[in-house]
Amino acid sequence: MPVVTSLLRRVGTSSMTIDRRVTEAGGILGAAGALITGLAPSRPVLILGTILYSMGSVALISGRSLITSLVPKDHVATTYSAIAVMTATALLTGGPLYASLFQWGSVLGRSWIGMPFLAATILYAAGFVAALCLKLPAETDDRHENGERGGSDSGVEQG
Numbered sequence: 001m002p003v004v005t006s007l008l009r010r011v012g013t014s015s016m017t018i019d020r021r022v023t024e025a026g027g028i029l030g031a032a033g034a035l036i037t038g039l040a041p042s043r044p045v046l047i048l049g050t051i052l053y054s055m056g057s058v059a060l061i062s063g064r065s066l067i068t069s070l071v072p073k074d075h076v077a078t079t080y081s082a083i084a085v086m087t088a089t090a091l092l093t094g095g096p097l098y099a100s101l102f103q104w105g106s107v108l109g110r111s112w113i114g115m116p117f118l119a120a121t122i123l124y125a126a127g128f129v130a131a132l133c134l135k136l137p138a139e140t141d142d143r144h145e146n147g148e149r150g151g152s153d154s155g156v157e158q159g
Contacts (some may be wrong), residue, residue: 001058016069017135022062027128030056034121038114053117058125063131070137 001022008018033052040046064083071079098116105115 001062016066019062019066019069020134020136022091022120023059023131026056026059026062026127027124027131028056029053030124031061031121031128032056034117034124038117038121040114049117059124059127059131063127066134070134075089081122 005018005022008021009015013021029052033049033054036049037046037053038049040049067079067083068076079143099120101115101119102113105112108115
């Protein structure tokens with residue numbers, strides 16, 4: 001991903017747009033990898049799915065950067081706290097949930113053994129759709145290029 005982001009920077013793509021595109025690509029890779037892993041009929045296909053699934057994890061990093069660029073500077077710490085709480089909740093509930101899905105898939109038969117990965121497909125797809133629907137503010141200055149995040153014109157619609 002560093003190569004992709006440097007190429008996009010060279011052609012003048014804004015940091016926010018790069019973060020969005022990388023988040024979208026990560027969502028697609030994660031969803032495709034989870035789906036392939038969940039339905040893999042053979043080991044080589046399982047390995048391919050696992051590689052793609054792993055590549056989807058880039059969406060977490062770029063998504064966090066994208067969210068940070070959309071909130072006012074004085075709310076970044078609160079945003080990071082909210083992300084940390086959601087991450088901790090997901091980690092606490094995800095393990096038992098995935099274990100239950102695996103057990104349920106085992107009961108349904110061998111072809112459903114990948115049930116946890118099919119659930120992950122849905123989650124990655126939902127994240128991709130959320131990133132796709134996000135409206136980015138028009139960047140009229142270079143605050144993002146200078147490392148400054150947020151601002152009063154954060155792009156969050158008031159209404």
